[in-house]
Amino acid sequence: MMVIEQSIYSSSQSTGTAQANLELPLSSPLHLSGRINTKALFSPDNQSQSGGFEFEIGVDEVGRGPLYGSVVVAAAILPKAWSGETEVGLLQDTPLAILTDSKKLTERKREKLFEPVKQHALTYLIVEVPAGVIDEINILQATILGMRVACEQLMIEITKVWRDASELPTAPSTPLGFKLLIDGNKVPDLDEARLATHGICLADMTVTQPAGMVKFCAEAWVKGDARHNAIAAASVLAKVYRDRQLIADGARYPGYGLEGHKGYPTKAHVEAIARLGVLPEHRRSFKPVQQAIEGTLADTHYS
Template identity: 50%
Template structure:
C-alpha cells in the first residue's frame, strides 16, 4: 500500500480525558479519524498572508449527527474548506466548484449526501470525525457527549495543524459550531502548541449548517459517517431493520426492541430504552 506524503492521516483513540479539571476514564474509547492536506494548507494560508499583508484566519466548521436516536453513537465532524470556499452559503462561494450542491445535510437527499461525502474529504484542506459511542452518551448525557465530541474535533484538528504547518502560531482561528453553545476547550493544552486562547474565536451558529459552507461540510461528514455505522450494525442485527430507522424511535424500532430486546449499542439512559430494560427485568428476561 502506497502512502501519500502530502496527506497527514489522523487516527486517534481516546480512553481517558481531562473534563472540567478531572481526569476521567471513558466508558468506551472515542475514535478520531481524518486527514490534513499539508502542502495545500500551507500554500493557501501563506499565499493569503503574502497577498493581504495580514495574518490569515483559519476557519473551521463543526457539526454533529445523531443526537436524537435511541441507538448507536453520535458523530461530530470538523472541516477546513479552502478559504475562498468558506463563507456564508447565501454568498454562493461554492458556485462552479465540485461542492456546488452543498448545504445543510438535512436538506439533501441521501444520494446527494453520499455523493458529497468523498468530495468534501477530497477538497477540504483538513477534516476530522469523532465517533462517540452510546456508552459515553450514557456516562455523560447526550449534550455533554456531543460537546466533548466538538471539543475533541476542534483540539485534534488544531493540534495536527499546529504541529505540521509552518507558522501556524501567527494565525487567528475561527471555530464555527452549529448550535447555540460552544464547548469548553482545553486552552492550556492548545497553548502548548502555540495557540493561545486569544488566537481562538469560538462562535455558536444557530442553524449554522444551513448558513455557512464550512459547517455544512462538517454536517455531511458527520451524517454520512454515522449512517455508515448504522448500515454496519444493520448487517449484524437485521431483525431490527436499522437501515430503515437509523436508530430513531420509530414504531417499528420500538416494536423490535420489545420483541428482540436491547442491544449493547442502545442508549440505556434514554427513556424508551430504560423502560424497556425495566419491563424485561420484571418479565424475567436478561440482556
C-alpha cells in the same frame, strides 16, 4: 498528506469548566479519523491579505436523538476561496456546488457529496462518541465532549504541522490562527490549559500574549449548517459517516431496521427492541431502552 486515526479514552484528562464534574478517563474510547492535506493547507491560495493563515473550522454534530449508536461530530476546513456564508455563492461551479445543510439534502445527494468533501477539504476530522460514553456522562455532555475534541485536536494537529514546517518554531514568520464556527447556540468550553501547552491561546485583546502563540476565536452559528459552507461540509461528513455505520449495523443485526430509521425512536424500532431485545450499542440511559430492560416498554407510546 497526513492521516489521523486515533482512539482515546478522554479528551485530555481535562479539568476544563465544561467537564470538571466528569470522571475521566472514560470507560469507552472515542474514535477519531481524518486527514490533513498539508500541501494544500499552507499554499499561498489560502493566505489572508496580511500574509498569514486564518482557517475557518466548521463544526457540526449528528445523532443526539437516536436510541442507538454513537453521536458523531465532524470538523472541516474548506479552501479559503470556498469558505464563507452560503448565500454569497462561493461554491457555484465547484465540485461542492450542491452543498448545504445535510438535513435539506436527500440521502443520495449526501452520499454523492461525501467523498468530494473529503477530497477537497483542506482538512477534516470526525469524532465518534459511542453509546457507552453517552450513558456514562449523558447525551448533552457527550455532544459537548465530541465538539471539544474535534476543535482541540484539529487545531493541535494543524499547529504541529505548521511548526514543523517553520525554521523558527517559537516565532514563526507566517502567523497562524483559527476561527471555530460551531453549529448551534452555544460554544463549548475548550481546555485552554491543554491548548496552551501546544502554543495555542484564545484571542484576547485585553491581555498581552506571548509572541508566536497561535490564536483562536469561536462563534456559535444558529442553523449554521444552512448558513456557512464550512459548517455544511462538516454536517455532511457527520451525517453520512453515521448513516453508513447504521447501515452496516443493520446487516449485523437483522430485524431491527437500523438501516432505515438510523436508530431513531420510531414505532418500528421500539417494537423491534421489545421483540428482539436490547443491543450492546443501544443507549441505556434513554427511557425506551431503560423500559425494555425493565420489561415495562409500551411500544404504542412511540410513532
